[in-house]
Structure formats: C-alpha cells, structure tokens
Amino acid sequence: MKEPLHLFKIGGAVLEDDKELEETLGFFSNLPGRKLLIHGGGRRASRMSRQLGIEPRMHEGRRITDTDTLEVVVMVYAGLENKKVVSMLQALGCNAIGLSGPDGNVILADKRPVKDIDYGYVGDVKAVNTRSLAALLEAGMTPVLCAITHDGKGQLLNTNADTIAAELAIALAGQYQANLYYCFEKPGVMTDIDNMDSVIRYLDPELYAAYREQGVIAEGMIPKLDNAFRALKAGAASVQVGDRRALALGEATQLVWTTEFPE
Amino acid sequence: MKEPLHLFKIGGAVLEDDKELEETLGFFSNLPGRKLLIHGGGRRASRMSRQLGIEPRMHEGRRITDTDTLEVVVMVYAGLENKKVVSMLQALGCNAIGLSGPDGNVILADKRPVKDIDYGYVGDVKAVNTRSLAALLEAGMTPVLCAITHDGKGQLLNTNADTIAAELAIALAGQYQANLYYCFEKPGVMTDIDNMDSVIRYLDPELYAAYREQGVIAEGMIPKLDNAFRALKAGAASVQVGDRRALALGEATQLVWTTEFPE
Secondary structure: OOOEEEEEEEOHHHHHOHHHHHHHHHHHHHOOOEEEEEEOOHHHHHHHHHHOOOOOOEEOOEEOEOHHHHHHHHHHHHHHHHHHHHHHHHHOOOOEEEEOOOHHHOEEEEEOOOOOOOOEOEEEEEEEOHHHHHHHHHOOOEEEEOOEEEOOOOOEEEOOHHHHHHHHHHHHOOOOEEEEEEEOOOOOOEOOOOOHHHEOOEEOHHHHHHHHHHOOOOOOHHHHHHHHHHHHHOOOOEEEEEOHHHHHHOOOEEEOOOOOOOO | OOOEEEEEEEOHHHHHOHHHHHHHHHHHHOOOOEEEEEEOOHHHHHHHHHHOOOOOOEEOOEEOEOHHHHHHHHHHHHHHHHHHHHHHHHHOOOOEEEEOOOHHHOEEEEEOOOOOOOOEOEEEEEEEOHHHHHHHHHOOOEEEEOOEEEOOOOOEEEOOHHHHHHHHHHHHOOOOEEEEEEEOOOOOOEOOOOOHHHEOOEEOHHHHHHHHHHOOOOOOHHHHHHHHHHHHHOOOOEEEEEOHHHHHHOOOEEEOOOOOOOO
16 A cells, blocks of 8 residues: 655645635645645746846747746746745745755756747656655655756756646656645636636546537646646546645545546 | 765855856765755845845845845745756766755744844854754755755745855764865965965964954955854864865865964
C-alpha cells in the first residue's frame, strides 16, 4: 500500500487575494500526511512586466517569454510569490520549502522548439527528479513549487503551472498514492459559468468530449482539464478541480474513468 | 573528527560579472565534500528598485527596507540571483538547492527594533536550523542561500549576506569543521586599496584593531571583518577573505588568533 501524497495546485486568483490565500493555505496545511504545493503567479507577473515597461504577450493563453520577460517571471514566481507562500505556510506550522526546477534539479525541461510560433524561453517538462522530492518529503518537508524549470545547461525556462502539477502527480504516482487538486476561483467545472449550481460533480472522458464539442465548458478550462485527465490516465489516484470550499466539502468536480458514478 | 564544510560567500561585484561568476562557481563546485554558498545581490536590487521608481535609501551601508523595497529584494535575491546561481551550479554538475530563510525554516530572524533609525523590514538572525541544512547536505545537496530571512509569523525580512554567512558558519561549526570564505572583488584585505601587493596575509584581532585605528583598512571592510572575526571566535575552523584567484592560490587574507604567523 502506497502512502498518500496530496499535490495541490493554486491558481493566480487565489494568490491575488490575501484573505483567500490565507484560508487556502490553512486548508492545505491541515491535509494529513505528505503534501506538496504548486503555484502560478501570472497575473502578478503581467503587472510587474507592465511596471517595467514590458507589455505582456500571450498566445492561446500561454506567455511569450523573451529574455526580459523570463527575468520578470523568475523574479515574481520564484521570488515574490514563492517566498510569500512559504513564509505563510511556515507561520501555519507547515515546514514548507520553496523550489523551482533547478533546485535539487527537481524539474528538467526542454526549450520548446519554434514551430508556427516562437514562445521564447518556455520549457516542456522532460524529467521530474522524484528522488530529490521524495528525500524532502520523507524528511518531513512540504515542497512548494513555482512554474520555473531549467534545461540542465544553465538556462531557466517558463513552464505552465497546471502542466507542472500534472507532471509531478504522474512522476510521483510510482511511489505514492497521488491525489491531485486544482484549486482555483470556481467551485468546479461548470456547464454555465454564471450559475454556481451548475458544477459537474463527476466528469469522465466521454462526458468531457461531449461538453467540449458542445462548447459547454469554458475555453480557458480546456488546457487545465487536458492536464488533469492526462494525470488521471497516467496513474494519479484522484483528481479534483474546484475552489477551496468545494474541495473541503467534497463538492468539487471529480475526474473519473467510468460513467458509473458512485452515487 | 568532524567532516569539513565549505561556506562560500560571494559578493555583489562577482554576481554582476557573468564571466567572473562562472569562474567563481566553477571553483566553488570543485571544492571537495560538503559545501554551501551564500550570495548578496544589492547592486542589482538597487537598479531594479530605480527601474520601479523606488529610490534606494541606505544608512551606513545598510538598506532601509520599506514594504516596496522588501518586495524588490525578495524578487531579486530569492528570485533572479538565487535561481541564476542555482541553474549555473546545476550545469556544472553541482546539485544546488536555492534557499531563503523561510525555506525549511533555515534562518529565523527578529525585525530590528527601531532606535535612532528605522531600517524597516530588516532582520537580525535569531536561529539557524542546522537540522534542515544538515539533512540537505547529507542528502548530497549544496544549499545556496540568499539574504532573505523570516520571523516565523509570515513576515519576510532583509538581512545582510555577510552576517548570514557568519551566522551559518557559527551554527554549523558544532557539527562540521566550518571553513568560511568571503569571496569578493579584491585579492584580500589591503593596507593600500590602490596597491594589489598590499594584501595582508594574516590578520589577527590585535593587528585588525591597530589598522582600524590608523584608518588603514577601508571603511567598507569593517562590517565584513567584524562578521569574519565573530565567526572565527565562535568556532569556525578557518576564515579567508579575498577574490577567487587569491582564495584558489591560498594568497587571500587569512584570519588568525595569534600573532605567531605560520611562515
């Protein structure tokens, strides 16, 4: 029987709201046993970018990362946001340790090849160093990962935080019972973005495909759900998507493989 | 017999010069056995501060750290500079792991009380968590520490990197044979700043006091040397001050307790 591990990804809106962040970290720090947190920080990075006179450029929701933009995301993700989260968790009695990809070589990535579009210093995850992560987890520490990776040759790279969460769950599923949580500002995956009661309780690949085709699921949710299903398929024990309250109450969207729902 | 540990502090000028930084990290990564690195980043922080419209304010060489300035130093030290150094060390085959005070709770500090001057969010080191650091060292990792600490209640603090280096050497001297190196842009402590041949080979407290009184040692060296002597007095096995070349050749200034020099 593998030990459970909670992998908790928090999104940009949660990071932006101090009270919500505190509540969310409070919930996270009370999860029993081994856990790790993954965070983004894109909104703050865009603001910092503008403050420094660099207009953020996005393509299909992904940041085009030139040299100056890479410095901004490294500063904001690995500096500002990561240390804020770590110091708040320490105050909650959780022995957090902030990491980016080069730290302990935890996430190695390849610079994305230029095809139709040059994303610049964007990295696709190549390898997760489960040995380093397990060493920290088994020493009683709680890794807090930001979305910065490296290529092993001294180059830092910008990687999507949802993708990192999925890759970590997949890599660590060999050793742990990996439970993945995507914690964001909505109570779950919704069929009607304006109706809080429209949360899809259980989502299987068939239903997901149908909803996608019908355009029922918001465009912005697609990459997150693709990552989430990929993690579930590759060995994650459970994947849930929702806000802190829904996750705490077990009312968030749960990804499943069958259409035979447990209730 | 305690295992040796090399504690290597690199200063701002080394961080500013890419070639010098690469050479210095190459030298550091070749030091045998357990090691850790401490870095500053004040020059870059001052530039970033100005870019964001915040004029840096210093008092006796120490940065006055208001809320906005704290964000800048956290971004630059824990983000930009720390991840740059860590990714470069990884490329050199050294399994570096970047840390600030809250990470693994390695350095706890108290906000400096306001006396004649309010330094703002500046922290005086209260405790070094040798257990966390030893766990990383014994797992084959090389901690890379920046000069950000925390108060354990969620507040990040700005602390002088020379002081952190001394405090780490003192705390870890109980468990390791702690060899402390202050690597900066000069070949050593000099009696004449314009004469490269004026390096003081051995410096003991008596000679230091005499040189201070005569105004022979540059003003800016005093806090560094005070820290260095404090570390030596409190158990560091050796303390050397100089540039990479002088340190490599054993020609840097060595702090000693007696006036009976070994040559």
